[in-house]
Amino acid sequence: MDLQPEASVQCPYCWETIDLLLDASAGTQEYVEDCPVCCRPIIVHVSFLFDEPEVRVEPEMD
Template sequence: MNPIQEKTIECPHCGYRFKVEVDFSEGDQEMYEDCPQCCSEVHIHAGHSAVDGSPAVSVDGDDEQLY
C-alpha cells in the first residue's frame, strides 16, 4: 500500500469538500489546511484506526474555546 494517499475531507465551517494528501508512513500526525472555499483553517488528524489499523482521517474546526 502506498503510504501517501489522497483523501477527500469536508470543511467543518462551510461544508465544502476538497482533497488533501496524507502520508500515513509518518504515524499519527496533526496538520492544518486552509479551506479553498471559505479560507478558514481546518484541523486534520491523520493516523490509523485502533480497531483494525486502517488509515483514518478526522477533521474539525479547531475553534472550540476552553473556559
C-alpha cells in the same frame, strides 16, 4: 511507483468536500490546514490502521 494516499473530507465551515494528500510515512498526525474553498483553518487528525487512513477534521477554535 508509490502513490501518496488521499482523503476526501467535508470542511466544517463551508461544508464543501475537499481532498487532502496524506503522508503515510509520518504515522499518526495532527496539523492545521486552510480550506482551499473558504480559507478557514481546519484541524486535521490522521491515523493509519493496517495502512488504511482514518481522517477526522474539526474547526480550529479561536
